[in-house]
Amino acid sequence: MPRLREINNPVMLGVRIPAELNARLDTLSEETGRNKSFYVREALSEYIADMEDIYLAEKRLEDLRAGHSSTMTLEEVEKALGLAD
Numbered sequence: 001m002p003r004l005r006e007i008n009n010p011v012m013l014g015v016r017i018p019a020e021l022n023a024r025l026d027t028l029s030e031e032t033g034r035n036k037s038f039y040v041r042e043a044l045s046e047y048i049a050d051m052e053d054i055y056l057a058e059k060r061l062e063d064l065r066a067g068h069s070s071t072m073t074l075e076e077v078e079k080a081l082g083l084a085d
Helices: 019-032 036-065 074-080
Strands: none
Touching: 019 036
């Protein structure tokens, strides 16, 4: 796992994007007063978080189908946590 210092130390990443996407990014940046890097970081962060969620869900489903894990109903969870009526 990366150390906090490594996480907070920005690195440069060069990416080629289509001209149309760059134009849209320019327009958004100009209209909002934020730089393009802000929007690229935000979009990348959101996309990676979504992909991590998808891959985790797929892994859990594989485990379930392979019999390596099981599920519980809401009622079973409530009972196990002492929340049942």
